[in-house]
Amino acid sequence: MVKLFNTLTRSKEPVEGSSLRIYSCGPTVYNYAHIGNFRSYLFADVLNRTLKLAGYQVEHAMNLTDVDDKTINGAIELTKKEPGKYADLKSALAAYTAPYTEAFFADLKTLNVIKFDHHPRATDYIPAMLDLVERLIQNGVAYEQDGSVYYRIGEKKDYGKLSRVDLEKNKTGTRYNTDEYDKDDVRDFVLWKAESKDGVHWHSAHGDGRPGWHLECSAMIHEIFKGGIDIHTGGVDLIFPHHENEIAQSEAGYGAEFVKHWVHCEHLLVDNRKMSKSAGNFYTLRDLLQQGKRPEVIRYFLLSAHYSQKVNFTAEALHQAEAGVEKFYSLWQRLTRVKKNSAQADAEFAKTSAEARAKFTAELCDDLNTPRALAVVHEYIRAANAFADARQDVVAEADADEMMQTLRHFDKVLGLLDLIPKTGVSGDLQALLDERNAARAAKDFKRADELRDQLLKAGYKILDTKTGSHLEKV
Ligand code: AMP
Ligand code: ZN
Numbered sequence: 001m002v003k004l005f006n007t008l009t010r011s012k013e014p015v016e017g018s019s020l021r022i023y024s025c026g027p028t029v030y031n032y033a034h035i036g037n038f039r040s041y042l043f044a045d046v047l048n049r050t051l052k053l054a055g056y057q058v059e060h061a062m063n064l065t066d067v068d069d070k071t072i073n074g075a076i077e078l079t080k081k082e083p084g085k086y087a088d089l090k091s092a093l094a095a096y097t098a099p100y101t102e103a104f105f106a107d108l109k110t111l112n113v114i115k116f117d118h119h120p121r122a123t124d125y126i127p128a129m130l131d132l133v134e135r136l137i138q139n140g141v142a143y144e145q146d147g148s149v150y151y152r153i154g155e156k157k158d159y160g161k162l163s164r165v166d167l168e169k170n171k172t173g174t175r176y177n178t179d180e181y182d183k184d185d186v187r188d189f190v191l192w193k194a195e196s197k198d199g200v201h202w203h204s205a206h207g208d209g210r211p212g213w214h215l216e217c218s219a220m221i222h223e224i225f226k227g228g229i230d231i232h233t234g235g236v237d238l239i240f241p242h243h244e245n246e247i248a249q250s251e252a253g254y255g256a257e258f259v260k261h262w263v264h265c266e267h268l269l270v271d272n273r274k275m276s277k278s279a280g281n282f283y284t285l286r287d288l289l290q291q292g293k294r295p296e297v298i299r300y301f302l303l304s305a306h307y308s309q310k311v312n313f314t315a316e317a318l319h320q321a322e323a324g325v326e327k328f329y330s331l332w333q334r335l336t337r338v339k340k341n342s343a344q345a346d347a348e349f350a351k352t353s354a355e356a357r358a359k360f361t362a363e364l365c366d367d368l369n370t371p372r373a374l375a376v377v378h379e380y381i382r383a384a385n386a387f388a389d390a391r392q393d394v395v396a397e398a399d400a401d402e403m404m405q406t407l408r409h410f411d412k413v414l415g416l417l418d419l420i421p422k423t424g425v426s427g428d429l430q431a432l433l434d435e436r437n438a439a440r441a442a443k444d445f446k447r448a449d450e451l452r453d454q455l456l457k458a459g460y461k462i463l464d465t466k467t468g469s470h471l472e473k474v
Contacts, residue, residue, distance in 0.1 A: 004261050023062075023220075026062040026104075028065040034285075036275035046368055067216075071097055107286075111298065114415075148190055150189065165186050175187055181241060192209050214241065230259075231259070243262065296420070333468060334393070345396055360409065429471060
């Protein structure tokens with residue numbers, strides 16, 4: 001059974017049930033996501049993969065915020081750059097968010113994040129949001145003022161239960177119109193914002209307007225899951241006000257428990273400061289790939305710290321991640337080329353392998369402890385290499401299978417094998433490269449050189465890098 005630290009109760013709790021509904025706050029598609037954002041999306045991926053590994057059924061949604069203060073500002077800028085191009089601001093908004101949405105999906109794929117079941121976009125759920133606004137008014141916790149609708153936080157007795165904000169500082173009767181605000185300044189927050197006909201707007205009983213950011217997630221969760229959910233994730237910066245307000249809206253609007261487990265991922269830092277767009281200290285995935293960083297190394301780096309710990313993004317940390325990936329790939333590649341015989345499986349080693357698999361799973365089930373799970377992986381890699389060394393790379397087929405099965409087991413969560421650098425060349429050339437690597441490993445340099453020359457004649461040179469050998473067209 002998986003145990004997770006629940007922000008609501010501040011304690012580690014078992015995840016009950018066999019079929020889980022999960023929602024992760026996704027990106028605001030107003031720019032390319034930076035790798036700090038990706039820390040929280042990869043954390044959702046590790047959660048998803050771990051729960052599946054542990055035998056749960058998972059239905060997982062990650063939303064796209066395509067209407068909020070930031071995206072609307074972007075759309076306004078777009079209309080200034082290209083006057084007369086868009087029929088209205090709503091179409092400019094769609095045009096502005098489309099490339100970032102596409103880039104987000106492409107980046108998830110690059111980092112081998114398993115596809116989530118749902119990716120709701122806020123603009124597709126406006127009727128559900130308006131329905132929630134009406135429920136909140138009817139239930140006496142929301143009020144209209146000048147065409148906008150606000151949540152009266154004083155009406156919800158347990159407002160603040162997630163973030164434990166100091167309600168003494170609650171400025172009763174004062175309101176916020178913006179989507180983001182500070183913990184020290186708790187006020188009524190906006191559910192529905194009045195907008196002029198020139199702004200991004202939809203019609204409502206309160207006049208033209210558009211949803212507040214917090215309302216979006218509550219309504220989408222209800223539409224998709226038709227009720228409360230088991231797990232809700234996001235970065236720690238979302239605890240207040242975003243998630244606090246989601247709880248307030250959903251519980252007062254739909255009248256049932258909203259979320260059982262709240263799980264929050266800590267920040268990725270640069271020089272001990274949160275990586276963020278506003279601070280300008282950020283790297284997008286694209287920046288890093290352009291600098292020659294490999295996606296599997298970035299993935300490994302982001303998994304190597306426990307999600308509840310802050311972690312600094314440094315060149316040294318990336319080097320360490322690269323070395324970790326290299327060890328994993330080297331063993332995998334070694335296993336693809338060892339000579340196999342039909343000897344009996346080594347019972348002792350089979351036991352070592354089974355224990356490593358079980359320990360890996362157990363570490364992840366314990367609040368997604370990726371650093372300890374990676375320690376198990378590396379201990380196993382050392383044992384497997386020692387096993388192959390002792391047999392000079394001639395092993396029983398059953399032993400080789402056992403080792404590969406163990407690496408595949410680890411990879412169900414690590415997700416590295418899909419990212420092994422591909423040469424992009426035909427099978428024949430790859431076979432020559434594999435044979436040359438095997439010859440080199442066996443110190444048969446004459447054969448290795450022959451194969452290198454054969455590849456050169458075919459128009460390819462070999463690049464030997466830390467993450468393996470690749471072919472490049474000459
Ligand atoms: P945003 O696009 O700013 O709404 O953020 C999307 C997600 O990324 C949220 O879950 C944030 O909490 C998370 N996030 C933003 N910056 C960081 C960071 N430096 N480290 C980890 N997660 C972050
Ligand atoms: Zn959200």
